[in-house]
Amino acid sequence: MPQRxxxxxxxxxxxxxxLVVLGPLLWLAVFFMLPLLETLxxxxxxxxxxxxPYAPLWGFDEGGFFTNFTLDNYGLLARxxxxxxxxxxxxxxxxxxxxxxxxxxxxxxxxWIARSTPKWRVFLLVMVMLPFWTSSxxxxxxxxxxxxxNGFINGMLMWLGVIEAPIRMMQTDFxxxxxxxxxxxxxxxxxxxxxxxxxxDDVIEAATDLGASGVQIFWTVIFPLTLPGVIAGCLLVFxxxxxxxxxxxxxGGPDQLMMGKVLWTEFFRNRDWPVAAxxxxxxxxxxxxxxxxxRYQDGRVDDKHEKETGAR
Amino acid sequence: xxxFIRLNALTKRFGDVLAVDDLTLDIEKGExxxxxxxxxxxxxxxxxxxxxxxxxxAGRIEIDGxxxxxxxxxxxxxxxxxxxxxxFPHMNVAGNIGYGLRRAGMRGQSLNGRIEALLKLVRLQGYxxxxxxxxxxxxxxxxxxxRALARQPKLLLLDEPLAALDKKLREDTQFELVDIQETLGTxxxxxxxxxxxxMTLAGRIGIMDKGRLVQVASPRHLYERPANIFVADFLGxxxxxxxxxxxxxxxxxxxxSVPPITAAIDTQNSKQSKLAxxxxxxxxxxxxxxxxxxxxxxxxxxxxxxxxxxxxxxxASNYRVKAANGQMFKLQQQQSRRTTQPLTWEEAGFIxxxxxxxxxxxx
Numbered sequence: 237m238p239q240r241x242x243x244x245x246x247x248x249x250x251x252x253x254x255l256v257v258l259g260p261l262l263w264l265a266v267f268f269m270l271p272l273l274e275t276l277x278x279x280x281x282x283x284x285x286x287x288x289p290y291a292p293l294w295g296f297d298e299g300g301f302f303t304n305f306t307l308d309n310y311g312l313l314a315r316x317x318x319x320x321x322x323x324x325x326x327x328x329x330x331x332x333x334x335x336x337x338x339x340x341x342x343x344x345x346x347x348w349i350a351r352s353t354p355k356w357r358v359f360l361l362v363m364v365m366l367p368f369w370t371s372s373x374x375x376x377x378x379x380x381x382x383x384x385x386n387g388f389i390n391g392m393l394m395w396l397g398v399i400e401a402p403i404r405m406m407q408t409d410f411x412x413x414x415x416x417x418x419x420x421x422x423x424x425x426x427x428x429x430x431x432x433x434x435x436x437d438d439v440i441e442a443a444t445d446l447g448a449s450g451v452q453i454f455w456t457v458i459f460p461l462t463l464p465g466v467i468a469g470c471l472l473v474f475x476x477x478x479x480x481x482x483x484x485x486x487x488g489g490p491d492q493l494m495m496g497k498v499l500w501t502e503f504f505r506n507r508d509w510p511v512a513a514x515x516x517x518x519x520x521x522x523x524x525x526x527x528x529x530x531r532y533q534d535g536r537v538d539d540k541h542e543k544e545t546g547a548r
Numbered sequence: 549x550x551x552f553i554r555l556n557a558l559t560k561r562f563g564d565v566l567a568v569d570d571l572t573l574d575i576e577k578g579e580x581x582x583x584x585x586x587x588x589x590x591x592x593x594x595x596x597x598x599x600x601x602x603x604x605x606a607g608r609i610e611i612d613g614x615x616x617x618x619x620x621x622x623x624x625x626x627x628x629x630x631x632x633x634x635x636f637p638h639m640n641v642a643g644n645i646g647y648g649l650r651r652a653g654m655r656g657q658s659l660n661g662r663i664e665a666l667l668k669l670v671r672l673q674g675y676x677x678x679x680x681x682x683x684x685x686x687x688x689x690x691x692x693x694x695r696a697l698a699r700q701p702k703l704l705l706l707d708e709p710l711a712a713l714d715k716k717l718r719e720d721t722q723f724e725l726v727d728i729q730e731t732l733g734t735x736x737x738x739x740x741x742x743x744x745x746x747m748t749l750a751g752r753i754g755i756m757d758k759g760r761l762v763q764v765a766s767p768r769h770l771y772e773r774p775a776n777i778f779v780a781d782f783l784g785x786x787x788x789x790x791x792x793x794x795x796x797x798x799x800x801x802x803x804x805s806v807p808p809i810t811a812a813i814d815t816q817n818s819k820q821s822k823l824a825x826x827x828x829x830x831x832x833x834x835x836x837x838x839x840x841x842x843x844x845x846x847x848x849x850x851x852x853x854x855x856x857x858x859x860x861x862x863x864a865s866n867y868r869v870k871a872a873n874g875q876m877f878k879l880q881q882q883q884s885r886r887t888t889q890p891l892t893w894e895e896a897g898f899i900x901x902x903x904x905x906x907x908x909x910x911x
Contacts, residue, residue: 439636441621442628443636445622446627446647447622447623447651448622449651456636457636461638
């Protein structure tokens with residue numbers, strides 16, 4: 237019977253679709269949510285000399301159910317906040333300015349790529365992605381090779397006679413920002429490119445036709461319409477940049493303590509996993525709660541609009 | 549007085565391609581002119597040159613006596629309504645309509661008053677806070693029209709203004725568009741590939757082909773007195789008969805088809821008056837000018853035919869009939885006489901048409 241056949245096919249299709257979603261969902265649950273929950277649990281437990289170096293949060297022994305739940309780790313952070321606020325501020329400042337520089341570089345680059353012919357676009361996008369596909373450690377060591385006192389740039393400048401003695405570029409803000417921008421630039425370019433390539437030329441021509449100057453077109457039409465890409469790019473760069481550990485460690489000096497370094501120290505040097513976990517959870521909360529809240533507000537506004545149009 | 553808009557020997561070349569070829573055209577003030585042509589005929593390029601997005605390779609554009617060479621799009625007394633409307637998706641209706649006014653430095657009460665007046669003109673009062681994605685296709689079109697009219701252009705360009713609307717809505721909208729044009733007295737130039745749109749909107753139509761203007765005339769004149777085979781074929785249905793002139797009298801000619809066809813000469817037309825025996829001509833007849841009967845009537849230009857094809861349209865039926873020599877005719881019969889049984893497939897009959905309804909085309 238063809239009818240039953242089609243129903244069966246539909247059912248199979250539906251379960252098939254569900255399976256396709258279920259796989260990645262399960263994967264995310266196991267490898268993303270579980271470690272996160274584990275970290276959350278560790279942040280509420282007590283440190284002790286053992287392997288792993290913390291007491292189990294809860295369990296059963298002769299006395300029945302027991303729990304070692306404590307807020308001391310967060311309390312410690314609150315008590316010694318002055319020790320943590322400095323690195324936190326350093327990290328946020330580094331992330332902020334890295335994001336800003338990335339945005340200033342990426343915006344015109346993404347615009348140029350999006351306005352190229354489709355053939356060139358592919359080539360230029362690959363050129364943007366190419367460094368991203370190589371090992372980030374390798375890239376940073378290459379950068380060290382360039383920036384060292386006896387590296388390529390200093391060597392070149394001295395050979396040309398522009399400078400007498402090598403300029404100190406390594407272990408400065410300059411070298412950190414070089415590394416950060418180099419690493420994160422593709423993450424800014426790609427979302428910008430995605431919104432720019434969909435931007436309708438007619439809209440820009442309409443603004444021209446209605447008497448807008450180049451600057452006015454940018455601020456009244458192009459920038460507002462590419463804002464989703466700007467926000468997405470900034471989030472993609474800013475959030476990982478706050479927790480960045482490798483780049484400041486390799487390119488920066490010893491004087492500036494970053495949050496990533498503090499975490500590393502707590503974990504490996506002090507072997508105080510609970511405090512380290514508490515720092516990580518606090519950082520995560522500070523970074524994600526405002527974003528989730530903003531998305532939630534956005535969603536509510538969209539829903540409202542949809543209801544309005546639907547009712548008409 | 550010089551014409552309001554004057555295009556003189558206008559040419560646009562893209563590499564080796566001549567998009568607009570030596571085009572000369574005058575448009576009067578307050579006219580609703582329509583450029584009609586198939587896609588790729590150069591009409592969009594002409595529109596973009598008028599708006600200032602493209603620079604002519606040669607020739608000049610004058611609007612109200614002012615040469616437009618080197619004048620930026622923003623400084624031209626010209627606005628354009630884009631085919632897809634190109635509304636600013638992040639601005640509400642009032643923001644879209646007021647965009648050009650704000651760029652001109654208008655603010656506050658006078659700005660709001662002007663937006664209000666424009667909303668009233670396009671009957672969208674109360675919609676000022678809606679975003680474009682909350683509007684229907686027809687409403688979006690009206691916002692685009694109001695936005696383009698806001699700066700009171702001397703010339704409004706409309707690129708396929710009705711193409712994005714569904715059929716029912718188009719009919720209302722096209723009359724509305726004509727109303728607004730008449731109210732404001734703004735010169736409109738519509739560019740379209742849709743002949744129905746052109747015929748209903750325009751006072752005058754220019755037919756474009758391969759970058760050239762083939763004929764400029766009123767819709768009626770274009771339909772009934774096309775200048776050449778291209779125009780005759782482009783507008784509506786038509787049947788062509790080729791032949792050599794066998795008789796050339798005072799008011800008519802006869803050609804050597806079987807049976808011979810007589811066509812009345814337009815004595816006003818000097819070319820037609822000069823036609824002589826032996827000249828090759830193409831005759832054209834519109835489908836609604838041909839009548840079809842089951843029996844011979846003995847009228848002039850009567851040809852026995854067989855029905856090849858027929859399409860019932862409700863108000864009328866379209867026929868394709870074949871004469872003995874293989875010549876095909878397209879004709880349209882109104883379903884008025886219900887008593888008579890209409891001819892159907894493979895049936896034999898007779899067609900008749902008046903010599904004065906035959907269009908004489910050269911070559």
